[in-house]
Amino acid sequence: xxxxxxTALIVTCLLQSACVTTLQPLxxxxxxxxxxxxxxxxxSDEREITVLPFPxxxxxxxHKKEFEKGKERxxxxxRDSILFSKAYLIEYTKDGFKYELLGGIIRIxxxxxxxxxxxxxxxxxxxxxxININPGNSLSGNTIAKVEIxxxxxxxxxxxxxxxxxxxxxxxxxKIKNERDDLYDTFLIxxxxxxxxxxxEKYGKDSRFYxxxxxxxxxxxx
Amino acid sequence: xxxxxxxxxxxxxxxxxxxxxxxxxPIFTEKDLVYKPELIGNWKTxxxxxxxxxVEIHSLANEKxxxxxxxxxxxxxxxxxxTYREDNEITASYIAFLARIGKHLYFDYYPVPLETExxxxxxxxxxxxxxxxxxRVNILKNGGFxxxxxxxxxxxxxxxxxxxxxxxxxxxxxxxxxxxxTEELQQYILKYGDDPEAIQKEKTVFSKTY
Numbered sequence: 001x002x003x004x005x006x007t008a009l010i011v012t013c014l015l016q017s018a019c020v021t022t023l024q025p026l027x028x029x030x031x032x033x034x035x036x037x038x039x040x041x042x043x044s045d046e047r048e049i050t051v052l053p054f055p056x057x058x059x060x061x062x063h064k065k066e067f068e069k070g071k072e073r074x075x076x077x078x079r080d081s082i083l084f085s086k087a088y089l090i091e092y093t094k095d096g097f098k099y100e101l102l103g104g105i106i107r108i109x110x111x112x113x114x115x116x117x118x119x120x121x122x123x124x125x126x127x128x129x130x131i132n133i134n135p136g137n138s139l140s141g142n143t144i145a146k147v148e149i150x151x152x153x154x155x156x157x158x159x160x161x162x163x164x165x166x167x168x169x170x171x172x173x174x175k176i177k178n179e180r181d182d183l184y185d186t187f188l189i190x191x192x193x194x195x196x197x198x199x200x201e202k203y204g205k206d207s208r209f210y211x212x213x214x215x216x217x218x219x220x221x222x
Numbered sequence: 223x224x225x226x227x228x229x230x231x232x233x234x235x236x237x238x239x240x241x242x243x244x245x246x247x248p249i250f251t252e253k254d255l256v257y258k259p260e261l262i263g264n265w266k267t268x269x270x271x272x273x274x275x276x277v278e279i280h281s282l283a284n285e286k287x288x289x290x291x292x293x294x295x296x297x298x299x300x301x302x303x304x305t306y307r308e309d310n311e312i313t314a315s316y317i318a319f320l321a322r323i324g325k326h327l328y329f330d331y332y333p334v335p336l337e338t339e340x341x342x343x344x345x346x347x348x349x350x351x352x353x354x355x356x357x358r359v360n361i362l363k364n365g366g367f368x369x370x371x372x373x374x375x376x377x378x379x380x381x382x383x384x385x386x387x388x389x390x391x392x393x394x395x396x397x398x399x400x401x402x403x404t405e406e407l408q409q410y411i412l413k414y415g416d417d418p419e420a421i422q423k424e425k426t427v428f429s430k431t432y
Contacts, residue, residue, distance in 0.1 A: 019348050023391055023399065092343075099346045118349045121342065133342045136314065137244060137333040138350040139399060179401050181247050184332060185292030188246065188351050190391055190401060 019214055020162035021141040022189040026115040026196045027104030029079040032086045035105055035112065037149050039088065042218035049218060050091045051103070057089040059100055059119065090116065096125040097133060105147065108200045112147040114157070141188065144196070145216075146204065152220065159214040162187065241422060243372035244353040245400040248330045249407045250321035255300040258320060260365070262302075265428040275313070277428065278305045282317060288334050290317070304331070312336060320359065324412045327359040329369065356411075358421055366429045371422040377410070386410070 034053070042049045054060050060067065067084060088103040100119040105112055118140055123131040134140075145157040166187050168174035176199055177191040191199065203209050261279050268274040282290075282301030290298060294317065302318045315334040320327055333352050357369040380386040381398050388406055390398040402410070414420040 019345070021348060021351055023351075094343045095341060097342065099343055101346070101349075116349070118346055121346055131338060133338045135333065135335065135339050135347070135350050135352070137331070137355055138352050139244075139246070141349050141351055143345075143349060179246050181292070183248065183293050183297075184352075186246065186351065 018162040019143040019159040027106045029082040032104045034086045041221040054087040116143045155218040157216040158210040161211040243374040254321040257300040264431045275308045329357045331355045368425045373422045376420045
């Protein structure tokens with residue numbers, strides 16, 4: 001990682017600006033923490049975003065029976081239950097669709113990071129027939145953002161820059177387990193949860209891994 | 223196609239056609255491609271359970287409605303756009319390539335976003351990685367053809383029983399996400415392609431309507 005990328009690569013990076021998708025989550029039941037400073041209603045680019053503790057969400061209540069099965073739960077179900085109890089539901093509406101993601105927070109090297117994974121997306125305008133847009137023949141993955149809480153009114157989310165990581169991996173400057181297929185332009189980080197955490201221990205404070213194109217500023221509404 | 227919420231297998235879900243083997247990488251390289259112009263046209267499909275629909279197959283070379291990913295445009299002359307309809311509504315669309323692997327022909331399907339997905343929030347959609355699905359193709363003497371899906375459960379069983387070494391990642395439910403390279407996938411197909419258990423018995427028969 002000592003070789004710093006050239007200007008040409010930076011340009012490529014900007015053109016490809018996107019979040020990086022990981023197969024495994026950054027946050028698991030044994031590392032998740034809560035920080036209720038993120039809860040509330042937020043504005044970002046004229047869009048309202050609601051963040052609320054997952055167990056208090058309508059989504060959780062609507063599916064409570066599925067989450068809280070009988071006493072004989074598997075280890076996985078118990079772990080999921082712990083994770084759900086500390087996770088957040090992020091909701092927003094855009095162009096007639098409501099999007100819901102699960103957010104899990106972890107602290108690494110004194111910094112907060114959030115793992116996002118999609119939960120559901122459905123039309124809000126067509127009540128007679130709900131239209132979902134969760135795509136078929138696809139694998140649902142995760143995105144990761146550094147969370148910077150500025151007082152009680154502003155949060156900055158800096159998503160890991162997929163273009164930068166792709167370029168570094170392709171150039172052999174960065175080692176992280178991944179799958180890459182240039183024919184279909186597929187790039188997926190397949191590193192384990194533990195390796196993702198080690199990766200952020202090493203590079204979490206390195207500004208090159210973030211891109212202002214992938215930054216989101218949330219301003220508190222209530 | 224599942225339309226339930228994604229948390230049912232928390233954090234990691236493959237939304238796929240039931241039982242069909244899905245892979246992160248394609249099953250073909252350019253040298254394996256076969257182009258059969260007679261596949262272009264309109265087809266009706268029928269399955270053993272009586273279900274059916276209509277399918278349009280276009281040459282990818284002339285297709286301007288689809289944004290081709292990566293370097294696909296370099297091989298588009300050998301590709302197809304396959305669109306499935308039910309009650310005149312598009313239910314699925316794929317970029318497809320026909321490849322000869324060993325003595326059989328196979329279709330590699332890669333999903334094309336439907337209109338709702340194209341207009342969906344980009345951040346949300348970035349969480350999804352498109353997967354390839356594969357079918358064995360049997361060209362019939364009457365001008366039609368049959369598709370049989372490669373069976374995911376068969377490969378999963380081989381992996382579980384440690385009877386095969388093929389690159390994969392385990393999801394939180396313990397299911398395998400196949401990340402094998404094209405070369406590895408072809409080795410699997412060459413070795414198990416004639417094993418009746420590796421291919422789903424249910425076939426979809428395509429008959430040309432014009």
